[in-house]
Amino acid sequence: MGCVKLFENYLPKRPYHTDDLVSGLKINKKEKAKFARLVQPNGPTHRYWMVFDLDRSNAGMHWDDVGAPAPNLIARNPANGHAHLLYLLQTPIRTAIDGKTAPLRYAAAIEAALRNLLGADRGYSGLICKNPINSHWIVQEWESSPYTLDDLADYIDLTPEKAKEKPVEDYGLGRNCMLFDELRAWAYKAIRQGWPDYNQWLNACLDRAIGYNVNFSTPLDISEVKHTAKSVAKWTHRNFTRGTFDDYVARTHTSEIQAFRGSLNGKSKRLKGIDMLASGATVNQVSQELQVSHRTVYRWVKKQ
The missing domain is CATH 1.10.340.50 (Endonuclease III; domain 1)
Structure with missing residues (x-):
């Protein structure tokens, strides 16, 4: 199954979505929301995707230039080259606090380190992203298999032990x-x-x-x-x-x-x-x- 199809499968039941940020966000059932240009990739309790916002004309290949892992999906703006890079997690991170806190903290450290490596926008909230289902964007699938946290950590030399030593950042x-x-x-x-x-x-x-x-x-x-x-x-x-x-x-x-x-x-x-x-x-x-x-x-x- 391709990553675009997985993106569709993992959408929240009632995601935020919009075709134009100026007009504001709407909430609808997934069957309708999935066609919007911008859509919410993760629900409030599980994180399937790590999403990074790169506001640069070469965003589609910048990950390779800096030695980052290949994204599963890239949704790129045809007008300026800016893109969202999406990494699919093999095991989703439960963000509700009744889940295990150790994987959440490990994932947070990895996410912050990848953001620094990619030079991604720190101000990006992660609530919505360029929808790879929508034909408005130039969509590329680079990696077909989902990543474990350890897979991603290999690119930034971060073990669970080292992650515990790092202060938690106000990001993601x-x-x-x-x-x-x-x-x-x-x-x-x-x-x-x-x-x-x-x-x-x-x-x-x-x-x-x-x-x-x-x-x-x-x-x-x-x-x-x-x-x-x-x-x-x-x-x-x-x-x-x-x-x-x-x-x-x-x-x-x-x-x-x-x-x-x-x-x-x-x-x-x-x-x-x-x-x-x-x-x-x-x-x-x-x-x-x-x-x-x-x-x-x-x-x-x-x-x-």
Whole structure:
């Protein structure tokens, strides 16, 4: 199956689309939206394509000049040569926070490094792209097979271990990581202010998430923000209750917290870590005190 057909298959059920950005974006069923000049390639919960925007006359072959991997698809403007380069992922990255965070962070580091290698537009939001189904664009298929993250990482000398050392960037998938980290850190403490019911808490998380999102140089689409807010709200409301917190506080005093944690010999490190997070400790503090990696602490959070 060709990559253009795969592009069509992986389109969201109701993607954003338009023939003219001046007239604004519309939302329709895929069967109608797929014929537009510009269309949304990825939904709010899964990333099938990494898309890069090159505003240069030789965009169609620039990837080869800089030693980047061959795109699966290139959709090029016949008037000026500017193009969108599309890389298909063999395993889509789940951007909703109930997915695994390690692949998301690895993918974010790869995406940022490829953007730098290609010299792609940092301001490109990734929400919509030149539609390779539409005959308005000059479309080329260079690579027929989808890429694994490791395949792409080979071109930029980036291993999962090196990716963990790199700070998350305010670009592409990095925004999903940053939004989750900031929202979760706030939620662990804020939920204790009145113990709201779920609908109140969901609205509070959404308001906070929107506030964080507008500070990104290129904000995420609101649908992605809503998915992240719902994920954080659901987990914290289920796990951080007045009863569990009061029980924890009843057994500890601020000056005795360190001693109490050391006395929990019967508890696993994971449960100790959850207790610490519930009391307001950061991921970094939990990692240092329990001598575990940040990745392990994030995994404890996700499994609750």
